Amino acid sequence: MSAPTSARSVRDRLLGAWALKGYKREWLRHDLIAGAALFALLVPAGMAYAQAAGLPPVTGLYATVVPLLVYAIVGPSRILVLGPDSALAPLIAAAIMPLAMGSSEKSVALAGLLALLVGGIMLLGSVLRLGTITGLLSKPIRLGYLNGLALYVGLSQVPAFLGIEAEGDSIWEKLAGTYTQVMDGGTNLAAVALGLGSLALIWIPRRLKWKVPGVLLAVVASCLATAFLDLGDTVKVTGALPQGLPAPALGGITWGDALSLVPAAAGIALMAFADTGVLSQSLAAKEGKRISGNREMAALGAANAATGVLGGFPICGSSSRTPVAVDAGAKSQLTGAVGAALVLAFMLLAPGVTEFLPSATLAAVVIAAAVALADPAGVRRLLRMSRSESVVMLAAFLGVLLVGVLQGILVAIALALLDFVRRAWNPYRTELGAQEGRPGYHDLARHPEGDRIPGLLILRFDAPLFFGNGQVLATFVREELDEAEDHITHVILAAEPITGIDTTALDDLVTLDEWLAQRGVDLVFAELKGPVKDKLVQLGTAARFTPDHFYSTVGAAVRELAGQDHK
Structure with a gap:
């Protein structure tokens, strides 16, 4: 320069x-x-x-x-x-x-x-x-x-x-x-x-x-x-x-x-x-x-x-x-x-x-x-839109008045962080299925008219995996498998929302994989982000979750594992 x-x-x-x-x-x-x-x-x-x-x-x-x-x-x-x-x-x-x-x-x-x-x-x-x-x-x-x-x-x-x-x-x-x-x-x-x-x-x-x-x-x-x-x-x-x-x-x-x-x-x-x-x-x-x-x-x-x-x-x-x-x-x-x-x-x-x-x-x-x-007006809108966020707002309001203006900020921030953890600990999770005339795989709770793929259980978990929700995922998969009417050979985890994983959640994932293997079920991942795959390798699970456990899309996993062309 x-x-x-x-x-x-x-x-x-x-x-x-x-x-x-x-x-x-x-x-x-x-x-x-x-x-x-x-x-x-x-x-x-x-x-x-x-x-x-x-x-x-x-x-x-x-x-x-x-x-x-x-x-x-x-x-x-x-x-x-x-x-x-x-x-x-x-x-x-x-x-x-x-x-x-x-x-x-x-x-x-x-x-x-x-x-x-x-x-x-x-x-x-x-x-x-x-x-x-x-x-x-x-x-x-x-x-x-x-x-x-x-x-x-x-x-x-x-x-x-x-x-x-x-x-x-x-x-x-x-x-x-x-x-x-x-x-x-x-x-x-x-x-x-x-x-x-x-x-x-x-x-x-x-x-x-x-x-x-x-x-x-x-x-x-x-x-x-x-x-x-x-x-x-x-x-x-x-x-x-x-x-x-x-x-x-x-x-x-x-x-x-x-x-x-x-x-x-x-x-x-x-x-x-x-x-x-x-x-x-x-x-x-x-x-x-x-x-x-x-x-x-x-x-x-x-x-x-x-x-x-x-x-x-x-x-x-x-x-x-x-x-x-x-x-x-x-x-x-x-x-x-x-x-x-x-x-x-x-x-x-x-x-x-x-x-x-x-x-x-x-x-x-x-x-x-x-x-x-x-x-x-902003208060009224938030009260109509979200109960949990309204609690955080009320905590900030009362904190300023009753605890003090500085302490009120800290109380509100702490509650907001706890609310974030609560959402990550108990995220939305659902089973996915195919719909006639619609591409992709959709939430069966919202679209009960959808069809399950024989032999496959397609599940989605909408949060990064960490120490607070690894067991939540494991419990969800086990309960869904127990309720499945058909014989299941593969659990496909639609993993696009899973943007991170820590060592505690990894242990829970490995334990879940072992439990599934004992029942003759393979756990595979669809749309898992590259950095999360890298993290799995760094944490020593490359031998367990080999490349054939990962698919670019849910559709690719279905075509490979069920032999059907579901788009």
């Missing part, structure tokens, strides 16, 4: 999509307009999700600016907005709050460390080419998790929405305290009015499909109402932001903190990449393209690591802000960079604007995002 080609390869890996493919001059106007539209959402959303994560609002702006700038350089997607997200906020809070012990400074440091760990895990995953690991998050898990998370996030904002300072280590303790205060008449009616008004201003433009973001209207209106009605002493407000740029805030953390956060970082990395990967691929598909999962994982890891160093917290692709950029005409990652630059200008030139921003309004922003996160 020549030096210029090598340099180009390095550049292609480092530069983002818009820089790599050449920026077009006519894109500039669109990107500037889209960046300004995006800015209207970046500030309130970043501050709201920081509050939901139990962090100072300014950290949400740090976690907005840094990822946008980093991803503009290294991100593979042409249009994707990264930043704080309502789905990650409770995960972050659950991870750092027990270790912070009420210290705001320690919380910020732990959140930065968590982002660093998330970024490191993603970068390592990219090197190991684990871009497909999100397959662990099946549809039932994601439905249960997201709906449980939507309810969890919404409930977590109830105290702020009601203007109540609730004490407690868990959401349920805080809700219990909130209930007690409500019963004692402690509800702040001004905060409730601002919260309800904010929800109305968020949802009405969304329902009417206005171009102006409802979040921007809610923030501006609530700030004006607080200022002109002099509600600063009546309701809790965010207060003026500290003036300055993102900076390191990792003081006071220890190796013990890092070790404690690793499990949470792994769970957050999995969820963050799952959401970002789906969003990124969806955007690319609209243009008839595909994005490398490993490149996306590396870019998201770099963005998380950078925001961890500079005072932020874990982030992912935003399913709410990305469509805003797309609808505003974004053409490239310059849109995100423009939005980030405007946020920086706001932090430097007008940090005092948030002095009149009510906490109830930020709570309304998070509640609106939580409602959008829920998918009740």
Whole structure:
């Protein structure tokens, strides 16, 4: 490879999509307009999700600016907005709050460390080419998790929405305290009015499909109402932001903190990449393209690591802000960079604007995002389609609410894996027969009008063979042989679904073959995959299962063994 080609390869890996493919001059106007539209959402959303994560609002702006700038350089997607997200906020809070012990400074440091760990895990995953690991998050898990998370996030904002300072280590303790205060008449009616008004201003433009973001209207209106009605002493407000740029805030953390956060970082990395990967691929598909999962994982890891160093917290692709950029005409990652630059200008030139921003309004922003996160229609569809997958979904839903957001993911994944094992342990199995006028051999349980082939028992077992189902296959063959009306000379195993075998299942297969041989019956295989044949040879059964035991198709086996031309 020549030096210029090598340099180009390095550049292609480092530069983002818009820089790599050449920026077009006519894109500039669109990107500037889209960046300004995006800015209207970046500030309130970043501050709201920081509050939901139990962090100072300014950290949400740090976690907005840094990822946008980093991803503009290294991100593979042409249009994707990264930043704080309502789905990650409770995960972050659950991870750092027990270790912070009420210290705001320690919380910020732990959140930065968590982002660093998330970024490191993603970068390592990219090197190991684990871009497909999100397959662990099946549809039932994601439905249960997201709906449980939507309810969890919404409930977590109830105290702020009601203007109540609730004490407690868990959401349920805080809700219990909130209930007690409500019963004692402690509800702040001004905060409730601002919260309800904010929800109305968020949802009405969304329902009417206005171009102006409802979040921007809610923030501006609530700030004006607080200022002109002099509600600063009546309701809790965010207060003026500290003036300055993102900076390191990792003081006071220890190796013990890092070790404690690793499990949470792994769970957050999995969820963050799952959401970002789906969003990124969806955007690319609209243009008839595909994005490398490993490149996306590396870019998201770099963005998380950078925001961890500079005072932020874990982030992912935003399913709410990305469509805003797309609808505003974004053409490239310059849109995100423009939005980030405007946020920086706001932090430097007008940090005092948030002095009149009510906490109830930020709570309304998070509640609106939580409602959008829920998918009740998807839940109803799954309940109609599959009972076992509905159990997995319900486990994820209840796990998030009752056990915790991180533990709920692990519980759901464990149940999904157990369900997979259950299906493999007890797969569908049936006898096959011929049908007049139809090619091939068909399930006699579904087509009882089919004919059995005299002297042959054709069986199908729809799963790889492993330690859990080898005996199931053996029992199935014996029972079918005992029930056969004709004298059987050969059992033909239609083995196309058998894509693997382990040593325990092989022992069961050998024992079955010996049992059949004692009864004058030969066991043969049809359509067995080459790699499985190789495995049988490697496991030392070549002398038992010689080449004449294998047939390319069921039809070939029937023609050879029965002397009949059944197609």
